[in-house]
Amino acid sequence: MENVTYNGRLNKVFQLLIEISRGNFSYRLERTDKRDELEALTAIVNIVAEEIKDSFLHQGYVNMHDSYMHLVQMIFFLDKNFNISYANKDVTQLLQWESNELLDLPLENLLEKESVIKWMDYTKSLSSDQDFDSNLRLVFKTKLNLQFPAYCKIVELPEEKYPKARYMLLSSDIIKNTKLYERKLQSKILKQIRLPRAKHSLVEKSFLSVSDLETFRAIGTYLKNNLDKNAPSLQELAHEFGTNEYKLKKGFKELFGMTVFQFLKNERLRNAHVLVKSSNEPFKRIARQNGFKNATHFSREFKARYGYTPRDLRLNS
Known part of the structure; x- marks a missing residue:
């Protein structure tokens, strides 16, 4: 046993x-x-x-322009007894159940033990006249008994419009867009096949070792942790991390899809975006904290990256 x-x-x-x-x-x-x-x-x-x-x-x-990210949303319609009356195709994709297997199944049958208890307590508040929190974290079980943690939102449906469903439960997640990846891989292979043999033999392969990858990841971490400092030169970075300028320039772009300075600028703007949206810090201070010369330079780069100014973002947050 x-x-x-x-x-x-x-x-x-x-x-x-x-x-x-x-x-x-x-x-x-x-x-x-x-x-x-x-x-x-x-x-x-x-x-x-x-x-x-x-x-x-x-x-x-x-790399939003070249993203492999794909948004999926699980949607359940539940009747007054919290049995499933409808589940969309993303449910079958993520939890690996067939649609006909889910129909009339109590939602708790798809949850792991602790989430069953949480769900049962939650449904009591749904059944009462008390106000209830519409957000809940649940851990679902796939058909093969893997766990799938999900943040869920529960919406009460108007009875006159949805006589067979009383509640809607939604959850979103981001997965790898395999179709996009497969199309890019197919395109790359076909392109190489069509190359003349002499040129095909010269198709460049990655020259990075495991040690190189660790070095470039460490450099990326260093840059993210020192956004407020003046950007070091490639020569200085290479010397500091025990590599050479050529390998750093070529290998960093192969790993991250951008140059060292594009990476640094991108991280500065990402961090600044968070600060503008979630704090009341003056733009001048945010600019200084993220390595920009002044607030004007910061605002210009910010708008070029996002299409709106820091002031626009803060006014609409």
Whole structure:
């Protein structure tokens, strides 16, 4: 019996790794009270999935014009007993259930244990005349028993318009747009196939080692942590991180899709955008904190990047 349980846990680890390889970074493994090597592996795989998703989202926002990000929304219609009367196709994609399997199923059947308790408590407030919070964090179970954490919004539907559905539950998530990725890969392969043999043999391959990648990631982190300082030269950066200027210039762009200075400027503007929107700091101080010469220079670069000025953003936030 113990071997069966162990193999079941191991299969879940394999399943999550398969989902990660497919570009689905939102799934997690259920933790247990075991203190064995497999539980340690479970924790590590969950952390890896979390880190990859964070990196994926970061790259998507950095390269919005060339993004692999794809928004999906789970939508459930629930009747007065909180059974599912409708689920959209994104539900079947994310939770791996067929539509006919979900019809009339209690929503709690799709939730992990702690979320079942949370959901049952929540439905009591929905059934009463009390005001209820329309936002809730739930952890869903896929058909293969992976966990899918989601922030949900619950909306009460007007009975006269929706006689069979009393509530709508929505949740949004960002996943990898595999169709876009496949089209780009197909285009790249076809382009190389059509090249004359002499030229095809000269198609450039990545020259970066694992050590190089770690170095350039460290440089990226250093730049993000020193946005207020004057931009160092490529020569200074290369010397500081033990590489050479040519490799830094070429390798950094291969890794991040932009030059060192484009990366730094992008991070400065992203950080400034957050400060403008969420604080009352003077623009002059925000400009100085993010390495811009003055407020005028900051405002000009900000508008060129976002299409509106810092003042416009703050007035409409």
